[in-house]
Amino acid sequence: MPQSxxxxxxxxxxxxxxxxxxxxxxxxxxVLHLLAPVGSGPAGLTAELGAxxxxxxxxxxxxxxxxxxxxxxxxARAALAARLKPAAEVVDQSHGRVRxxxxxxxxxRVLAKGTAADLSLTAFPIHHATTTLxxxxxxxxxxIAEDRFELIVLRGFAESQWEDLDRMSxxxx
Amino acid sequence: MASLLPCPxxxxxxxxEFTVKGAAQARPAPDASxxxxxxxxxxxxxxxxxxxxxxxxxxGCRRWLIVTRDTATHDVFDSRDAAEGREVRA
Numbered sequence: 001m002p003q004s005x006x007x008x009x010x011x012x013x014x015x016x017x018x019x020x021x022x023x024x025x026x027x028x029x030x031v032l033h034l035l036a037p038v039g040s041g042p043a044g045l046t047a048e049l050g051a052x053x054x055x056x057x058x059x060x061x062x063x064x065x066x067x068x069x070x071x072x073x074x075x076a077r078a079a080l081a082a083r084l085k086p087a088a089e090v091v092d093q094s095h096g097r098v099r100x101x102x103x104x105x106x107x108x109r110v111l112a113k114g115t116a117a118d119l120s121l122t123a124f125p126i127h128h129a130t131t132t133l134x135x136x137x138x139x140x141x142x143x144i145a146e147d148r149f150e151l152i153v154l155r156g157f158a159e160s161q162w163e164d165l166d167r168m169s170x171x172x173x
Numbered sequence: 174m175a176s177l178l179p180c181p182x183x184x185x186x187x188x189x190e191f192t193v194k195g196a197a198q199a200r201p202a203p204d205a206s207x208x209x210x211x212x213x214x215x216x217x218x219x220x221x222x223x224x225x226x227x228x229x230x231x232x233g234c235r236r237w238l239i240v241t242r243d244t245a246t247h248d249v250f251d252s253r254d255a256a257e258g259r260e261v262r263a
Binding site for chain 2: 038059060061116117118123130131132133138
């Protein structure tokens with residue numbers, strides 16, 4: 001008997017609302033890992049990704065995540081990969097990485113408990129992104145707005161990260 | 174107090190984000206004598222002072238770095254990408 005696959009979100013949780021902070025699991029849409037030769041810029045990628053509704057997050061030299069809230073169909077993803085092929089290789093990570101958003105004036109204070117990355121607006125401006133340890137978990141951190149961050153963690157670590165963030169933000173109950 | 178290591182891509186980061194591999198030294202020619210290869214593979218200086226090592230920014234940009242630091246004081250003199258100055262193959 002054929003069995004249908006059921007999507008079980010890694011973080012089937014309601015948003016955590018603290019005073020001055022909101023932590024929410026973002027939709028498990030699309031996360032693509034783009035890999036290009038070191039030193040190449042994202043110039044050839046942004047237009048294609050924008051057309052697919054994805055936004056670009058720098059990971060490390062020559063590497064980016066392209067993320068979006070909507071699930072990309074297999075054919076759409078293959079077509080996108082083919083169009084990006086001259087500039088970058090695409091590895092689908094939609095199933096492997098989970099996004100968490102932290103927003104509110106206390107977001108930097110909570111994150112600063114876990115990471116040594118400088119989160120001041122001058123050192124970490126809007127759209128800046130980096131990979132860093134938050135507690136014991138390696139996470140990719142992007143500043144979306146002055147008071148809003150996006151975390152990308154491996155799916156298997158998402159629940160632990162969530163529980164850590166829960167505890168780290170407890171003081172703002 | 175965390176010891177901070179400057180990553181050329183990410184800025185200062187605690188050493189918990191890194192993995193150290195060991196001395197960064199020039200690889201001998203493929204046809205070098207077995208003695209030279211034995212030294213390269215097994216023998217290390219253990220200086221008190223400046224030392225160049227390979228470090229991997231495991232929980233960050235995942236790039237291999239060559240960090241020159243003082244083994245006694247942990248002053249870091251230089252930190253650069255290990256691929257710098259060499260052709261990087263895609």
